Structures are given as structure tokens and as C-alpha cells.
Amino acid sequence: MKISRRTAVISASTFAGAAILSACGSKDSEPANDASPSASSGASDSASGSASASASPQGPLVTWADNTMVSHLFFHSLVADPKRAFDGDDEAKGYLDYMVTIDEFKKIIQQVYDRNYILISPHQLYTTGPDGSIELKPLELPEGKKPLVISFDDLSYYEYMDGDGFPDRLIVKDGKIVNEYRDAAGKKQVGAYDHLPIMEEFLQDHPDFSHDGAKGVIAMTGYNGVLGYRTSDISYKDQNKNLDQDKKDAKKVADAIKNNGWEFASHSWGHINFTKSPVDHIRADNEKWQAEVAPIVGKTDLLIYPFGADIAGIGDYENEKFQYLKSQGFNAFFNVDASVPAWGQAGGKYLRQARINVDGISLKHAIEGTSQTLNEFFDPHTVLDPQRPKSISGTDE
Ligand SMILES: [Zn+2]
Numbered sequence: 001m002k003i004s005r006r007t008a009v010i011s012a013s014t015f016a017g018a019a020i021l022s023a024c025g026s027k028d029s030e031p032a033n034d035a036s037p038s039a040s041s042g043a044s045d046s047a048s049g050s051a052s053a054s055a056s057p058q059g060p061l062v063t064w065a066d067n068t069m070v071s072h073l074f075f076h077s078l079v080a081d082p083k084r085a086f087d088g089d090d091e092a093k094g095y096l097d098y099m100v101t102i103d104e105f106k107k108i109i110q111q112v113y114d115r116n117y118i119l120i121s122p123h124q125l126y127t128t129g130p131d132g133s134i135e136l137k138p139l140e141l142p143e144g145k146k147p148l149v150i151s152f153d154d155l156s157y158y159e160y161m162d163g164d165g166f167p168d169r170l171i172v173k174d175g176k177i178v179n180e181y182r183d184a185a186g187k188k189q190v191g192a193y194d195h196l197p198i199m200e201e202f203l204q205d206h207p208d209f210s211h212d213g214a215k216g217v218i219a220m221t222g223y224n225g226v227l228g229y230r231t232s233d234i235s236y237k238d239q240n241k242n243l244d245q246d247k248k249d250a251k252k253v254a255d256a257i258k259n260n261g262w263e264f265a266s267h268s269w270g271h272i273n274f275t276k277s278p279v280d281h282i283r284a285d286n287e288k289w290q291a292e293v294a295p296i297v298g299k300t301d302l303l304i305y306p307f308g309a310d311i312a313g314i315g316d317y318e319n320e321k322f323q324y325l326k327s328q329g330f331n332a333f334f335n336v337d338a339s340v341p342a343w344g345q346a347g348g349k350y351l352r353q354a355r356i357n358v359d360g361i362s363l364k365h366a367i368e369g370t371s372q373t374l375n376e377f378f379d380p381h382t383v384l385d386p387q388r389p390k391s392i393s394g395t396d397e
Pocket of ligand 1: 154271307
């Protein structure tokens with residue numbers, strides 16, 4: 001089965017060094033032979049559904065035919081300085097595999113927009129009843145638009161990334177969410193050096209890229225703090241003299257992010273593997289997330305699995321892990337499957353959606369023609385950064 005095969009591959013590298021934000025996504029993104037039954041057609045095919053009678057300033061609205069068939073792309077932090085990231089050191093291969101550069105991201109987003117995708121929130125797909133039941137609700141989009149969820153994983157500026165050409169953190173300056181970034185000369189810069197501020201700028205110029213104010217979902221762990229602030233008591237109690245102030249500062253940034261239309265998801269506290277972890281381990285980890293991360297970014301009903309490692313195969317959720325996570329308020333669950341443009345599942349008590357990794361690995365598959373998935377969203381040949389080496393990714397040279 002696809003999901004177990006994928007996690008088996010991933011688990012080989014699990015926590016091989018602290019650095020492994022990396023394998024948020026699947027390493028194994030070739031098309032699976034045993035593709036999920038509902039995933040045979042691309043998302044664009046399912047738009048032809050029922051036209052509704054309503055209208056908007058942009059013209060007539062059309063109800064999206066199937067809320068379980070919504071595409072979802074995800075990214076890690078962007079490489080701001082390819083020279084320092086792709087410098088051949090221990091981490092360089094991981095950056096090549098799991099990240100794209102600022103240059104690549106800007107081209108990708110432009111093309112996704114040009115192909116008539118529109119950003120939606122998972123919360124525009126369902127409502128939750130008082131008994132925990134999930135009901136899909138009509139998604140009405142301007143005619144010709146295709147819904148897209150976008151998510152950013154591990155927006156933590158992890159310790160291991162220090163000095164490798166990534167920003168230090170997010171801050172709010174003059175009412176705008178921007179990065180603090182030290183350039184190669186060590187000079188502090190303030191500006192759009194990662195996806196979130198870049199998206200903010202893009203949406204200023206292209207407000208119709210957002211459906212009813214939806215932007216994206218940010219998947220947050222806790223062990224290195226959040227948003228570049230070392231806010232974890234468990235990890236930094238004796239090390240970070242500014243712990244309390246950092247928590248306050250991080251909360252201000254998180255509030256500004258949410259006020260601008262972004263949403264947060266749990267990505268577990270310790271970037272754990274939900275497939276392999278027994279339910280007791282999942283519980284202990286979630287308690288840390290609720291204690292250290294939720295007070296800063298807020299409660300959430302969205303769970304984005306690290307490594308894409310789901311709690312079950314493609315059959316309906318019903319196991320003990322699901323019962324626990326549901327009891328903790330999680331309603332929507334996100335694994336990884338880059339073999340099809342969209343995959344989803346609506347159970348009576350949850351919505352599940354597959355995400356597509358956009359990174360060096362998937363770009364390499366797209367360029368070499370071993371996967372067509374990214375071609376649905378952009379032309380992989382035209383987005384590639386000339387500073388990326390010929391190998392494109394770091395693993396399959
Ligand atoms: Zn991750």
C-alpha cells in the first residue's frame with residue numbers, strides 16, 4: 001500500500017541528526033502504481049460541477065464539485081542565499097532536496113496564479129458540529145478559478161539553519177510582517193526573505209489570488225521554538241535569558257500573521273512520526289505542543305503530519321490514534337502524496353487531504369519526467385534557479 005511504502009522509506013532517515021525538518025515531505029514522490037481510487041483525475045477536471053445562481057463583483061460564482069478534490073502544495077523555508085545553502089556542507093544536500101529558492105518560489109507562485117488557482121482555507125471546505133461531526137460546505141468560487149491550499153512547514157528557523165543563508169526570524173515592522181536576515185557579510189537586513197512576506201507582497205498586487213481573505217497554513221513544531229524565537233521552556237529554560245520576552249514577541253508576530261488571514265497547524269512538538277509512534281508517545285508530544293506552542297499561535301484543529309507519516313492507510317480513520325487526536329480537537333489531517341494533483345477523504349468526523357511537496361526532489365522528478373504532478377501547477381523547466389546545481393536535488397546525483 002502506498003502510504004506504508006512511503007513511510008517505510010522515510011523512516012530510514014528519521015532523526016538521522018537533528019536537522020531533519022527535511023523529510024516533512026515524502027522522499028518517495030514517484031507516482032504510485034496503486035494510486036488512491038478517488039485520485040484518478042486532476043483537480044482541474046472536477047471544477048465543471050454545478051453552477052450556482054449567485055454572483056459577485058468578479059462575476060458569476062461556481063460551486064466547486066468535490067471538496068475532497070482540492071489541490072494542496074507545500075513548501076519549506078526558502079533559500080535566501082543559494083551560495084551559502086548549497087555550499088557542499090553536511091546540510092547542503094537536505095536544502096537541495098527539501099527547499100526551493102526565493103527565485104524559484106516567486107516564479108512558481110506567479111505561474112500558479114496565472115493558471116487560475118485561488119487560495120482557499122481548509123476551513124472554507126467544512127463545518128464542525130457540536131458532536132464533532134464534519135460536514136462539507138459549498139465552496140463558491142469565481143468562474144474559472146480552481147481552489148488551492150498552500151502550506152509552509154517548519155517556520156521555525158531551526159538552529160541547524162543558522163549561517164546557511166536563511167532568515168533569523170519574522171518580525172512586525174511598520175505594520176508589516178517581514179524577516180530579519182543577516183546577509184553573507186553579516187549585515188542585518190529587514191525585508192521579504194521568506195515565503196510569508198513574499199506572499200504578502202504578491203497578494204497586495206494580486207488580491208484576487210485569495211478567496212475571501214484566505215492565505216495559507218503554517219505548520220509549526222515547538223522544540224526549537226516558533227518563528228525564529230527560542231520560546232520552548234523544555235529546550236531553552238536554562239539557555240535563553242530572554243525566554244519570557246521572546247514568548248511575548250513571538251505572540252505579537254503570530255497575532256499579526258493570523259490577523260492577515262494566515263492559519264496555524266500543529267506539526268507536532270518534536271517533529272514526530274505519527275505512523276511509527278505509539279499513541280502514548282503521540283499524547284506526550286501533543287501535550288508539549290498544547291503547553292508551549294498553542295499559547296503563542298493559538299489552538300488549531302489542523303494537523304500536518306511530519307514526514308507525511310499518517311496514522312492510517314487510505315481506509316477510513318477509526319483507530320486509537322484518531323480517537324485521541326479527535327478528542328484533542330483536530331478535525332483536518334494532512335499527509336503527503338505527490339503522485340496526483342489532489343487527493344482527499346471526508347469521514348463523518350474528519351477531513352483528510354494529501355499535500356504535494358514542492359522542493360528539489362519533486363522538481364527533479366518533474367524535470368526528468370518521472371512525475372507529471374507539478375506540471376499541473378507550473379512549468380518546472382522555467383522556474384529552476386540557475387544557482388541550483390545540475391543534480392537539482394541532493395540525494396539522487
Ligand atoms: Zn516538517
